[in-house]
Amino acid sequence: MRKEDTVKLISAEGFEFVVDKEAAMVSQTIHNMLTSPGSFAERQHGEVTFPEISTTILEKICQYFYWHLQFASGKETEFPIEPELTLELMMAANYLHT
Amino acid sequence: MGGACSRKQERDSEDGLTRGLSRRYCKCGSLKWWTSSFSYPSVDFRIQKGECPSLLDLCIQKITEDIEKYDTFSMLPRDISQLIFNNLVYSRQLTIGSLEAFRDCALQDVYLGEYDDVNDNWMGVISSQGSSLLSVDLSGSDVTDFGLTYLKDCDSLISLNLNYCDQISDCGLECISGLSNLTSLSFRRNDSISAQGMSIFSGLVNLVKLDLERCPGIHGGLVHLRGLNKLESLNLKWCNCITDYDMKPLSELASLKSLEISSSKVTDFGISFLKGLLKLSLLNLEGCFVTAACLSSLAELPALSNLNLSRCNLSDNGCKKFSRLKNLKVLNLGFNVITDTCLFHLKGLTQLESLNLDSCKIGDEGLVNLAGHKQLKCLELSDTEVGSNGLHHLSGLSSLQKINLSFTMVSDSGLRKLCGLSSLKSLNLDAYQITDAGLANLTSLTGLTDLDLFGARITDIGTNYLRKFKDLKSLEICGGRLTDAGVKNIRELSSLVCLNLSQNSDLTDKTLELISGVTGLISLNVSNSRITNAGLQHLKTLKNLRSLTLESCKVTANDIKKLKSIYLPNLLSFRPG
Numbered sequence: 001m002r003k004e005d006t007v008k009l010i011s012a013e014g015f016e017f018v019v020d021k022e023a024a025m026v027s028q029t030i031h032n033m034l035t036s037p038g039s040f041a042e043r044q045h046g047e048v049t050f051p052e053i054s055t056t057i058l059e060k061i062c063q064y065f066y067w068h069l070q071f072a073s074g075k076e077t078e079f080p081i082e083p084e085l086t087l088e089l090m091m092a093a094n095y096l097h098t
Numbered sequence: 099m100g101g102a103c104s105r106k107q108e109r110d111s112e113d114g115l116t117r118g119l120s121r122r123y124c125k126c127g128s129l130k131w132w133t134s135s136f137s138y139p140s141v142d143f144r145i146q147k148g149e150c151p152s153l154l155d156l157c158i159q160k161i162t163e164d165i166e167k168y169d170t171f172s173m174l175p176r177d178i179s180q181l182i183f184n185n186l187v188y189s190r191q192l193t194i195g196s197l198e199a200f201r202d203c204a205l206q207d208v209y210l211g212e213y214d215d216v217n218d219n220w221m222g223v224i225s226s227q228g229s230s231l232l233s234v235d236l237s238g239s240d241v242t243d244f245g246l247t248y249l250k251d252c253d254s255l256i257s258l259n260l261n262y263c264d265q266i267s268d269c270g271l272e273c274i275s276g277l278s279n280l281t282s283l284s285f286r287r288n289d290s291i292s293a294q295g296m297s298i299f300s301g302l303v304n305l306v307k308l309d310l311e312r313c314p315g316i317h318g319g320l321v322h323l324r325g326l327n328k329l330e331s332l333n334l335k336w337c338n339c340i341t342d343y344d345m346k347p348l349s350e351l352a353s354l355k356s357l358e359i360s361s362s363k364v365t366d367f368g369i370s371f372l373k374g375l376l377k378l379s380l381l382n383l384e385g386c387f388v389t390a391a392c393l394s395s396l397a398e399l400p401a402l403s404n405l406n407l408s409r410c411n412l413s414d415n416g417c418k419k420f421s422r423l424k425n426l427k428v429l430n431l432g433f434n435v436i437t438d439t440c441l442f443h444l445k446g447l448t449q450l451e452s453l454n455l456d457s458c459k460i461g462d463e464g465l466v467n468l469a470g471h472k473q474l475k476c477l478e479l480s481d482t483e484v485g486s487n488g489l490h491h492l493s494g495l496s497s498l499q500k501i502n503l504s505f506t507m508v509s510d511s512g513l514r515k516l517c518g519l520s521s522l523k524s525l526n527l528d529a530y531q532i533t534d535a536g537l538a539n540l541t542s543l544t545g546l547t548d549l550d551l552f553g554a555r556i557t558d559i560g561t562n563y564l565r566k567f568k569d570l571k572s573l574e575i576c577g578g579r580l581t582d583a584g585v586k587n588i589r590e591l592s593s594l595v596c597l598n599l600s601q602n603s604d605l606t607d608k609t610l611e612l613i614s615g616v617t618g619l620i621s622l623n624v625s626n627s628r629i630t631n632a633g634l635q636h637l638k639t640l641k642n643l644r645s646l647t648l649e650s651c652k653v654t655a656n657d658i659k660k661l662k663s664i665y666l667p668n669l670l671s672f673r674p675g
Contacts, residue, residue, distance in 0.1 A: 064153045071150045079153075079158045083167060087174065090157035094178055098153040 008047040009053040009062065021046075023065035024037030035043065037085050060089055064098065137625045154178075158185050165196045172202045175232065179203040186211060197223050204230035211237035211259060218245035225252055234258035237286075243270035253281055261286035261309075268295025281328075284309035293319035300325055309333040311358075316340070321347045331356040335382065342368030349374050360384035360406065366392040373398045380404040384430070390416025397422040406486055408432035408454065414439040421446050432456035432478065438464030445470070452476040456502075460490030469494060476500040479528070486512020497521055504528035504550065510536035517542045524548035528574075534560030541566040548572040552598070558584030565590055573597040582608040589613050600647070602624035607633025614639045625649040625673070631657045638665040 007024045011018045027029040033042055050058060060081075067079045081089065092098075106665045136335060161168065162185050172177040183200055183653050185190040187209060197220060218237035224234065225248035227580070231625060232254055239545045240263040247257065255277050258268055267290035267307060274280070275298035283302065285291060288310055295320030299305070305326050310316055310333065317339035323329060324347050334356060340362035348354065349371040353482070357372070360382045363407070369392040372378065379401045383392075388410050403425050406475050412434035420443040424428075429447070431440075431469035432454045441464035451473050461483040468474065485507035492498070493515045501516075504526045513536045522543050527536065532554035540546075546567045552574045560586040564570070570591045580602040588597070589612045597619060613619070614636040622643060632654040637643065643666050646658065655674045662669040 057283055061153065064156075065620075068150055079156055081156060083160070083164050086157050086160050086164075087171075090154060090161075091174065093153035093157060095176070096153075 003046070004070075006046065006078050008045075009055055009058060010047065011058040012051050013055050015055040015058070017058060017062050019062050019065060023062070023069055024048075024098060026065045026068045030096065050092075052095070054088070055086050057085065058060060061076075061092060061096065061098065064091040112262040123264060123376055132535070133177040138524075144611045151190070154181070158182055162186055162189055162191055165191055168196075168199045170199050170201065174203070176204040176206065177555070180205050180207065184209070188567055189483075190214070193672075194219055199585060201226045203227065206230055207233045207611060209233070209235045210239065211235040211261070211637065213239070216241065218242055221245040221248035225249055226452070228252060229254045231255055233257040235264060237261035237284075239263055240265060242301045243267055243273065246270040246273040249274060250276060253277060256280060256304075256306065257282040259284045260288075262290065266290065268292055271295040271298050274298070276304060279304055280306040281305060285313060286310070287312040289314060291316060291319075293317060293321075293582055295319075298364040302326070303328070303331050309330040310337060312336045314339050317344060317632065323347060326352050328353055330354060330377075333358045334362060335359070336361045337371045338362060340364060342371075350371065351375065352377070354379040355401075358384065359383035362386055364388070366395070375399060376402050382406040383410060385409040387411075393417075393419035393423070396550055400425070402426065403449075406430040407434065409435060412436055412440075412594070417443050420444055423447065424449065426450060426471075428452040430454040431458060434458055437469075437666055441465070441467045447471075448473065450474055451497075455482060457481040460484065462491075464488075465491040468492065471495065472497060474498055475521075478502045479506055480504045484508065486515070489513075489515040492516075493518055500524035500548075504525040504552075508532070511538065513539045516540065519543065520545065522546060526550040527554055528552035529554060534563070537563040542570065547593075550574045552576045558587075560584075561587035564588060569593050572596040574600040578602055580605060582606055582612065585609045585612045589616055592616060592618070594619060596621040598623040600627070600649075603627055605629065607636070610636040617641065619643055619646040623647040625651065626653055634658065635662050637661060641666065644668050644670045649673050 005021055006018050009019060009024065021034070025034065025098060030048060033048055049080050070077070102245055103510050113207070137332055147289045161182055165186060171182060176615065180199060181459055183205055186196065194215065201223045208224050208227070208231065208327065216236060218241055221241065228251060231252040234255060237259050238261065241263055253276065256279050258274065258280060258425050263286050266288060268575060271291065278301060280302050281304050283305060291313050293314045296316060299322045303326060306328055308329060312335070313366065316337055316610055329351050330353050335358045338361055340359055342365055345364060354375050355406035356376050357378060357380070365387045366389055369388060373395050378399050381402060384406045390412055393416065396405065397419060402423065402615070405423070405426055405428070409432070412431065414437055417440040419446050420440070424447060426447050427449050429450060435455060437459045438461060441460055444625065445467040450471050452475060455479050457480065462485055463544060465484065465488040473496065474673065477498060480502045486509050489508060493661055497518050499521050500523060510533055517539060523545055525543070525546060525548070530553055531550065534557055537556065537560045541563050544566055547569050549567065549570060553576065555577045556575050557579040558581055565587055567592070571593055573588070573594060576598060578601050580599060581604045585605065595617050595618055597610070597613065600623045603626055605624060605631055609624060610629060611635040617639055619640050620642050625647050628651065629648055631654060634653065646669060653674065658672045658675060662672065
């Protein structure tokens with residue numbers, strides 16, 4: 001995996017998730033951060049910090065990114081969501097336009 | 099976080115009757131009743147097969163499934179709790195128990211029209227939304243006057259819909275008298291509201307739209323509308339208590355654009371009070387006791403573009419004055435005793451886009467007066483004496499999109515005169531004398547989306563011509579001459595949404611097998627055929643089906659229910675059932 005094809009997503013607790021750019025761009029918000037000329041910090045370093053998203057939730061979101069890519073390529077499986085995560089996950093999904 | 103969600107607002111969504119289903123699919127008789135008895139909140143998302151659901155959608159779906167696990171959503175941003183609420187209502191999962199979780203959620207819209215079991219006990223949570231609440235629909239609920247007291251503090255409300263709430267009376271009106279931000283208020287079919295109760299309307303100075311359809315006790319109450327100088331739309335349809343006396347206060351409503359007083363007791367004299375309404379563009383006088391004499395008053399309404407005078411007992415007498423209504427775009431003269439003489443006076447109304455002459459005494463000669471109406475999009479000639487010679491005069495109406503020739507004298511060969519109408523989308527040929535030969539003359543009309551051949555004598559041979567109509571969304575062939583062989587051609591019409599093949603008593607289960615691939619179908623009727631329970635399995639693939647009618651077949655309600663519960667979740671209406 002080449003570094004420029006990946007992006008580092010950092011949770012509130014400082015955990016780092018390295019994911020394919022293609023996957024991360026499933027989120028419209030991340031897509032905008034990485035492509036709009038105004039936000040060069042994220043673009044230059046390929047790093048986005050989410051001070052309001054916990055590690056557990058960010059991990060789930062990363063799973064969703066890859067699930068989404070799979071779905072788009074025709075593999076329609078179910079995406080499991082643990083009931084105790086739902087509310088927090090939903091707020092994050094809303095923020096990330098995901 | 100939060101606040102990023104977009105929320106579509108349908109502030110002036112007509113009457114909510116056809117929410118969730120486009121109006122154009124409401125034509126079939128079998129669909130009529132249920133589109134008027136169900137309404138849905140506007141749902142911002144929908145999980146469709148093939149389209150990847152967003153994480154937000156998945157979460158909402160998950161919450162809907164486990165709704166009893168949640169005590170409160172008040173910590174969520176308002177937009178998100180609104181989405182959850184809407185989805186619960188849409189999927190009919192919201193109960194008085196789960197409603198509690200929405201206390202103090204700052205919801206903006208509460209659309210519970212026609213929702214089961216809504217009563218005063220729901221009002222506490224609804225009112226807890228406080229000044230966030232903008233729009234409430236409690237139509238068809240058991241909410242009483244007492245229930246409305248809860249709304250007193252929801253002072254931001256701009257839209258309140260209380261149709262068919264038969265436990266609400268003048269006292270309830272008192273409770274909403276302080277809601278001066280209201281722009282839209284609706285109380286259809288309320289027997290208790292009286293002139294006295296209507297006095298509170300004078301304080302609702304921001305009202306733009308008021309709907310009092312089918313309120314029989316409001317005579318004398320319209321005086322309280324006098325100061326409502328923002329009022330644009332007033333619906334008083336089927337208020338048969340309304341008389342000329344009630345028209346006088348309306349003369350001061352300078353903003354009024356739409357007035358519907360059909361089936362009231364208003365006469366020519368009452369209409370004379372409307373003369374000063376310079377913005378009035380729509381006037382519905384269907385079934386009123388007016389004569390052509392009222393046309394003099396109407397000629398003084400400069401903005402009038404849409405006029406309904408159907409069932410008014412108009413005769414040719416005085417019809418000359420129609421020629422003064424040059425701005426008319428929509429004119430309904432159906433069910434009047436007018437003849438070709440009257441049509442002569444419509445010759446100059448070249449702005450007309452829609453003309454309804456249903457059941458009038460007009461014939462072929464009269465239609466020559468319409469030959470110059472190049473703007474005409476919709477022409478209703480059902481039950482008239484029009485025949486093939488008359489169609490000749492219509493052959494140049496290049497804008498024509500819809501024509502109804504049911505129960506006319508038009509013959510197979512006469513239909514040739516329609517073949518150049520390339521804009522035509524909707525054609526009604528429900529007439530006994532029409533046969534396969536007639537269809538053969540129409541194959542150039544490839545833009546057709548709606549074709550009604552209900553009583554025409556179409557056989558399997560005729561269905562070969564249907565293949566030309568690739569965009570067909572609605573089709574009715576009920577003349578009794580079709581067999582399964584003909585359905586083979588129909589299954590190729592992949593855009594079909596409504597299909598009525600009832601009365602064709604030779605159709606068998608094979609028919610259902612053939613149309614199992616027409617997956618866009620929303621409504622299907624194959625009544626009075628040889629279809630059996632065994633054939634139902636072929637319908638599994640029709641996931642969009644909302645209405646299924648198989649009367650007088652060897653099919654039981656139980657078998658349809660089984661099919662619905664496993665395979666057809668969208669099925670709302672079915673017969674037998």
